[in-house]
Amino acid sequence: MNPTTAPPTATPTGEDHQVQLRVNGTPHTIRVPAHTALLDALRDSCGLTGSKQCCAVGECGACTVSVDGRTVNSCLVLAVEVDGSDVITAEGLAPSGELNHVQQAFLDHGAVQCGFCIPGMVVSAQAIIERNPDPDIEDIRNGLSGNLCRCAGYNRMFAAVLDAAERTRRQCGTGAGGCSGAAAPAVAAAEAAEQPAHGDLDDDLDKHPSSASRTAAAEGGPVRS
Numbered sequence: 001m002n003p004t005t006a007p008p009t010a011t012p013t014g015e016d017h018q019v020q021l022r023v024n025g026t027p028h029t030i031r032v033p034a035h036t037a038l039l040d041a042l043r044d045s046c047g048l049t050g051s052k053q054c055c056a057v058g059e060c061g062a063c064t065v066s067v068d069g070r071t072v073n074s075c076l077v078l079a080v081e082v083d084g085s086d087v088i089t090a091e092g093l094a095p096s097g098e099l100n101h102v103q104q105a106f107l108d109h110g111a112v113q114c115g116f117c118i119p120g121m122v123v124s125a126q127a128i129i130e131r132n133p134d135p136d137i138e139d140i141r142n143g144l145s146g147n148l149c150r151c152a153g154y155n156r157m158f159a160a161v162l163d164a165a166e167r168t169r170r171q172c173g174t175g176a177g178g179c180s181g182a183a184a185p186a187v188a189a190a191e192a193a194e195q196p197a198h199g200d201l202d203d204d205l206d207k208h209p210s211s212a213s214r215t216a217a218a219e220g221g222p223v224r225s
């Protein structure tokens with residue numbers, strides 16, 4: 001070895017690093033190797049297995065979480081990169097065990113098939129509504145464009161997000177900042193009673209004929225095949 005060669009500065013693979021995260025409002029201090037993906041840290045160190053690994057290369061969005069208010073593919077982000085951040089996973093949308101409006105609307109519209117994509121879908125859908133409390137169908141298609149569903153239930157998902165936005169506006173108003181959109185049990189039960197669990201999408205949309213964007217949801221195809 002050349003004695004003038006500078007010592008390596010990179011942290012040796014395998015050396016654990018302390019990372020502090022606030023996940024769904026709960027502080028976590030974990031120790032992980034530098035190469036650990038945030039997804040693995042959440043699942044293996046924080047015990048939050050809602051976020052799924054499907055492709056592990058940033059293509060499918062099944063691992064989507066919110067980091068400091070921005071959605072990311074957690075399979076592509078290192079845990080050490082987000083040290084000190086606030087992270088919201090699908091579990092964090094229902095902190096008290098009551099489904100929030102997005103989650104409830106996905107159920108009510110029959111938008112869940114195998115379910116593998118759903119944790120990422122609902123995190124992305126929640127972000128759409130937080131950015132824009134009154135999104136149109138294009139906002140929703142764009143906002144979910146990074147989330148793939150192999151069961152291809154996109155139309156029902158689009159309708160669910162439109163409905164969740166409407167429910168959130170009713171609860172929180174259009175200035176939804178600071179409003180979790182968590183459905184109060186009585187409200188959720190009443191809304192669930194109004195919605196068929198697995199009704200035909202056209203039937204669902206016909207219940208709201210005043211919304212032209214719902215018709216667009218029925219006509220729109222998958223964002224990506």
Ligand code: FES
Nearest residue numbers: 054056058061075
């Ligand atoms: S598992 Fe992260 S994008 Fe597919």
Ligand code: FES
Nearest residue numbers: 114117149150151
């Ligand atoms: S519901 Fe099966 S992958 Fe989306």
